[in-house]
Amino acid sequence: MARRKIIAGNWKMNKTPSETTALINELKPLVANDEVDVVFCVPAIDIILAIEAAKGSNIQIGAENMYYEENGAYTGEIAPNMLTDVGVKYVIIGHSERREYFAETDETVNKKVLKAFEHGITPIICCGETLTQREQGIAIDFIRTQIKIAFQNVSAENAANAVIAYEPIWAIGTGKTATTAQAEEVCKAIRECIKEVYGSDVAEKIRIQYGGSVNAGNAAELFAEADIDGGLVGGASLKPDFGKIVNYK
Numbered sequence: 013m014a015r016r017k018i019i020a021g022n023w024k025m026n027k028t029p030s031e032t033t034a035l036i037n038e039l040k041p042l043v044a045n046d047e048v049d050v051v052f053c054v055p056a057i058d059i060i061l062a063i064e065a066a067k068g069s070n071i072q073i074g075a076e077n078m079y080y081e082e083n084g085a086y087t088g089e090i091a092p093n094m095l096t097d098v099g100v101k102y103v104i105i106g107h108s109e110r111r112e113y114f115a116e117t118d119e120t121v122n123k124k125v126l127k128a129f130e131h132g133i134t135p136i137i138c139c140g141e142t143l144t145q146r147e148q149g150i151a152i153d154f155i156r157t158q159i160k161i162a163f164q165n166v167s168a169e170n171a172a173n174a175v176i177a178y179e180p181i182w183a184i185g186t187g188k189t190a191t192t193a194q195a196e197e198v199c200k201a202i203r204e205c206i207k208e209v210y211g212s213d214v215a216e217k218i219r220i221q222y223g224g225s226v227n228a229g230n231a232a233e234l235f236a237e238a239d240i241d242g243g244l245v246g247g248a249s250l251k252p253d254f255g256k257i258v259n260y261k
């Protein structure tokens with residue numbers, strides 16, 4: 013079954029609101045491609061301007077994080093209905109930088125995933141191993157645990173619509189991309205894990221991205237793999253190169 017590719021940019025903590033409008037206007041014509049889903053996940057303060065700037069284009073706007081409560085005394089957090097209210101369709105959950113610097117755990121990732129689905133937001137659920145875990149040969153076991161906890165109590169119907177981003181931590185922002193074979197091996201194992209939990213129908217539908225130093229030079233080879241349904245792109249999503257990644261064929 014052919015799955016539609018999803019290519020998302022993760023701006024991380026880059027670009028002010030005024031830079032946002034300029035960057036989207038610059039990238040808009042370059043990322044025009046109706047054959048793939050194109051998502052820009054931007055800092056919370058940039059979201060409203062990004063949605064405005066992306067109007068009339070194929071770009072969909074996502075958030076980089078979201079809290080798992082509806083509202084209340086959670087200083088500094090963003091509630092799901094704040095995102096849906098302005099038209100956000102996707103949210104990155106459990107990026108390794110949030111796990112490392114902001115104490116996110118598999119359990120909070122699961123709560124956020126459930127909450128995102130409750131509000132009709134598609135979660136882009138991140139997983140991935142450290143270099144030590146890879147060297148010790150436990151990468152796939154570790155990722156299977158991340159996935160199983162992230163999907164606890166998620167219905168099959170919702171799971172089929174989720175996006176998983178496999179991002180080996182050692183490949184993020186390092187210029188050191190996983191080889192195509194390494195990326196495919198893990199993405200295939202993730203699909204197998206989803207199949208064990210939900211069956212083949214969901215496993216065939218769910219989209220699995222690769223992330224970690226994706227650039228205009230390696231995107232085509234990575235995205236040609238059977239189990240890689242696109243990418244979650246950091247650094248290169250802030251440059252015209254993102255247009256080449258989206259139009260990788």
Ligand SMILES: O=C[C@H](O)COP(=O)(O)O
Pocket residue numbers: 022107179183184185186187223224225226244245246247248
């Ligand atoms: O979310 C994106 C990833 O962390 C990859 O970042 P990168 O493309 O700068 O390596």
